[in-house]
Amino acid sequence: MNINWQPLIQIIHAHQRFVLSSHVRPDADALGSEIGLARILESLGKTVSIVNSSATPGNIQFLDPTRQARQLGTAAKPEEVLQAEVHIVVDTSSWTQLSDVGKLMRESSAKRVVIDHHVSSDDLGAAEFKDTTSEATGALIVKLAEALGVRIEAEAATALFAAIATDTGWFRFAAVSASTMRIAGYLIECGASPQAIFRELYEQGTxxxxxxxxxxxxxxxxxxxxxxxxxxxxxxxxxxxxxxxxxxxxxxxxxxxxxxxxxxxxxxxxxxxxxxxxxxxxxxxxxxxxxxxxxxxxxxxxxxxxxxxxxxxxxxxxxxxxxxxxxxxxxxxxxxxxx
The missing domain is CATH 3.10.310.30 (Diaminopimelate Epimerase; Chain A, domain 1)
Incomplete structure (x- = not known):
């Protein structure tokens, strides 16, 4: 399923202040997609905040070395969400999964965008860019970067590789295709290290x-x-x-x-x-x-x-x-x- 990214590209070019959010208890696809998208938008000169309802789990904090993703009500204030021009939700289309951030979204006048690959869906009143056949939301972010003409830098490549690798069971699930491996190869070219990512994800247990x-x-x-x-x-x-x-x-x-x-x-x-x-x-x-x-x-x-x-x-x-x-x-x- 091919997504027409042009409407989203127009939204991105027409606005300056963006807030990114994902589901409660974010996993590597959620956080990796947020970090990857944030770096892409920042490369275009945009102002970006990442605000989630849950804190980032310790096992995936390495994907966010600057701790840009912050929890609403602790490190992030409601005003950050309410003052955004565009609110982009990644890796979920569910009001329940957005929790407290979702409540603020209902109050906000910001334009809403969803980038997701899940079948289950609520009507968030958003412009939706969904591909339910995609192996991971992280793969969709890579395709958006390509449509924008933005080359992904190393930190974003690491986050997006982790997003795809974890949501495919380290490339063993049925959703994996030749396209998946081409995307993974591109992210390695951009600076992602599969060995380092695997070690951080699976060899740091207590x-x-x-x-x-x-x-x-x-x-x-x-x-x-x-x-x-x-x-x-x-x-x-x-x-x-x-x-x-x-x-x-x-x-x-x-x-x-x-x-x-x-x-x-x-x-x-x-x-x-x-x-x-x-x-x-x-x-x-x-x-x-x-x-x-x-x-x-x-x-x-x-x-x-x-x-x-x-x-x-x-x-x-x-x-x-x-x-x-x-x-x-x-x-x-x-x-x-x-x-």
């Missing part, structure tokens, strides 16, 4: 993280005749072990390593006792975006998420029931073998 991962793996369960695997983590375990929520990044994918699994989820209790659930699927027929949307979440057919209210055991059971229903639907849609 002993607390290893112990938390061990517990989650030890309590993994299977259901649906082995087609569903899932695990859970309660908040008191973070406290007991000295781990942090970012230590669970990508842990849900461990469940898909069990032979025969078609789907997976991990339920993680938050400090406020809400439960963040990440859903994964191996099959197009098992649409986990539709599963997540039952809980006002969303994402892609093969990777999605939602936040459920507590209590914890109830939230886990609701997630389990929803995934069992999803697997049942997937089974019914498969052609029956003749015999």
């Amino acid at each position: 002993l607390a993280k290893m112990r938390l991962v061990g517990r989650a793996l030890d309590r993994m369960k299977v259901d649906c005749d082995g087609e569903l695997a899932y695990t859970t983590i309660e908040w008191n375990e973070f406290v007991e072990l000295g781990a942090v929520p970012a230590d669970t990044e990508d842990l849900v994918n461990e469940c898909l390593k069990v032979s025969g699994t078609k789907g997976a989820f991990i339920a993680i209790e938050q400090q406020n006792r809400q439960v963040k659930v990440s859903f994964r699927s191996r099959l197009d027929a098992l649409n986990v975006a539709a599963v997540a949307e039952k809980f006002s979440g969303g994402g892609h057919r093969l990777a999605a998420g939602a936040t459920l209210p507590g209590p914890f055991a109830t939230a886990v059971q609701r997630a389990l029931d929803a995934m069992k229903d999803g697997i049942a639907i997937a089974r019914s849609s498969q052609p029956k073998s003749e015999g």
